[in-house]
Amino acid sequence: MTNNTWSTDRYDTVADAIAKLYVKALKDMPPDVRDALTKAEQRETVKMGRTVLSTIQQNIAVADQQNLLICQDTGTPVYFIEVGERSGVNPVQLERAIRHGTVQATVTHPLRSSVVSPITRINNQNNTGYRVPVIHWEFVPDRDDVQVVIVPKGSGSENMTYFRMLLPADGVQGIKRFVLDSVVGSGGNPCPPVIVGVGIGGSSDLCMLLAKKAIIRPCGQPNPSPEVAGLENELLEAINASGLGPMGLGGLTTALAVHVEYAATHISQNPVAVNIQCWAARRGRLTVKNDGDITIGF
Amino acid sequence: MTEHCVTTPLTDDVIMTFRAGDTVTITGHIFGLRDATLIRMFDQKAPIPADLSGSVCLHTAPGIKMVGNHYVKVSIGTTTSTRMNRFTMGLMEQGVKAIAGKGGLLEDSTQILAERHAVYLGLVGGTAASETMQIESIEEVWWPDLLPECLWKFRVRNFGPLIVGIDAYGTNLYLQNKSRAVERARTFCF
Numbered sequence: 095m096t097n098n099t100w101s102t103d104r105y106d107t108v109a110d111a112i113a114k115l116y117v118k119a120l121k122d123m124p125p126d127v128r129d130a131l132t133k134a135e136q137r138e139t140v141k142m143g144r145t146v147l148s149t150i151q152q153n154i155a156v157a158d159q160q161n162l163l164i165c166q167d168t169g170t171p172v173y174f175i176e177v178g179e180r181s182g183v184n185p186v187q188l189e190r191a192i193r194h195g196t197v198q199a200t201v202t203h204p205l206r207s208s209v210v211s212p213i214t215r216i217n218n219q220n221n222t223g224y225r226v227p228v229i230h231w232e233f234v235p236d237r238d239d240v241q242v243v244i245v246p247k248g249s250g251s252e253n254m255t256y257f258r259m260l261l262p263a264d265g266v267q268g269i270k271r272f273v274l275d276s277v278v279g280s281g282g283n284p285c286p287p288v289i290v291g292v293g294i295g296g297s298s299d300l301c302m303l304l305a306k307k308a309i310i311r312p313c314g315q316p317n318p319s320p321e322v323a324g325l326e327n328e329l330l331e332a333i334n335a336s337g338l339g340p341m342g343l344g345g346l347t348t349a350l351a352v353h354v355e356y357a358a359t360h361i362s363q364n365p366v367a368v369n370i371q372c373w374a375a376r377r378g379r380l381t382v383k384n385d386g387d388i389t390i391g392f
Numbered sequence: 393m394t395e396h397c398v399t400t401p402l403t404d405d406v407i408m409t410f411r412a413g414d415t416v417t418i419t420g421h422i423f424g425l426r427d428a429t430l431i432r433m434f435d436q437k438a439p440i441p442a443d444l445s446g447s448v449c450l451h452t453a454p455g456i457k458m459v460g461n462h463y464v465k466v467s468i469g470t471t472t473s474t475r476m477n478r479f480t481m482g483l484m485e486q487g488v489k490a491i492a493g494k495g496g497l498l499e500d501s502t503q504i505l506a507e508r509h510a511v512y513l514g515l516v517g518g519t520a521a522s523e524t525m526q527i528e529s530i531e532e533v534w535w536p537d538l539l540p541e542c543l544w545k546f547r548v549r550n551f552g553p554l555i556v557g558i559d560a561y562g563t564n565l566y567l568q569n570k571s572r573a574v575e576r577a578r579t580f581c582f
């Protein structure tokens with residue numbers, strides 16, 4: 095069994111890779127999202143919906159051809175990190191590398207800095223601030239790699255975030271109602287067609303985190319539990335039956351997918367959280383193998 | 393659905409030909425502003441440094457780079473307009489003829505636009521790559537301390553298509569469509 099501790103050099107290499115990853119995520123739509131948008135356009139019958147979806151397709155093509163950002167909102171940089179048990183990484187140094195990479199991308203590309211202090215509204219002009227980038231850690235047994243997923247989380251969709259402590263007596267029925275009302279009530283604000291992230295159970299903080307984690311799953315990939323996958327389908331059907339449509343202007347596709355993540359909860363609780371991801375569902379994945387090999391993907 | 397190609401500044405006569413659901417393409421100039429810009433204008437009552445009469449004001453905060461002391465576009469798109477709903481009257485008093493953004497405006501703004509013969513033009517949110525190509529240059533920038541929420545003046549060619557989301561006759565496509573969708577959702581049986 096290897097247990098190579100990361101060398102100092104490797105953190106520098108990872109910082110550079112994070113800078114590349116951030117910019118790439120803002121320019122290159124994940125293939126699963128491209129597919130979902132194409133399918134939505136093909137099945138759209140409402141004229142306004144078709145106009146909106148073809149404008150989106152054209153925009154993705156322009157971004158590809160001209161090497162431009164898909165959307166101007168560089169988002170809040172949110173990172174999900176999976177640390178393999180035998181990866182040999184030092185989390186403090188990795189966190190530092192991620193912060194450096196975020197600043198480097200912002201300053202050298204340059205990118206719009208979208209991050210400010212909530213108290214003074216001062217913008218450091220480097221997309222970082224107190225406790226930002228947002229970094230979530232997960233520790234995975236029996237693996238020797240590290241994976242870093244970046245989600246530059248756009249604010250139009252992030253502002254459409256909902257949480258409620260439902261009652262156990264409200265059941266799954268209450269959860270469905272809450273999700274449907276939240277998504278449809280958001281209208282065109284989160285730039286539909288959206289990916290709906292739903293967190294169920296846990297404590298309030300975990301529930302919200304699960305909703306965010308749900309949106310980083312490849313678009314339309316079902317939850318491994320058949321029961322939960324069934325719930326995802328039911329919610330997707332209900333949301334799309336509303337006819338809210340692309341940009342809230344009417345059409346068949348309001349959501350490209352609904353992703354549910356859940357956790358055990360307290361006997362007297364029934365928490366539900368909704369985090370919406372816009373059609374510009376940008377993400378990038380960095381994999382660092384134990385031997386130092388680095389790959390960039392989605 | 394009519395397609396309009398117009399040149400700025402916009403007059404009442406032109407505005408009154410726009411009907412909800414039409415599309416508009418703009419050549420000329422548009423101003424860029426958003427939360428912090430509008431707070432400075434109307435809450436802090438700073439003197440407005442540009443003549444906005446007949447103008448199109450786009451809710452935006454561009455990504456830019458400095459080349460010498462010139463502002464050069466990197467990525468220019470739009471942002472959610474409903475956040476800035478309470479500033480509609482202020483903009484109308486400056487003679488603004490079209491507010492552009494995404495997501496629409498609310499009921500009170502719909503009425504104000506009708507009274508003032510002005511419209512709301514909706515972009516497809518997130519389509520900054522296309523919009524950046526349609527913006528020829530950043531001509532002027534005021535309040536650089538607010539970066540990226542300065543007051544911007546862009547020269548544009550065939551900027552659009554923008555959807556007439558709220559016309560000057562009181563039709564608001566966003567609210568109409570949303571209330572239909574909310575009603576359908578309310579009666580949906582799981």
Ligand code: SF4
Pocket residue numbers: 165166167247248249250251252283284285372373374470471517518519
């Ligand atoms: S909600 Fe998403 S697509 Fe829309 S403007 Fe914001 S980041 Fe872009």
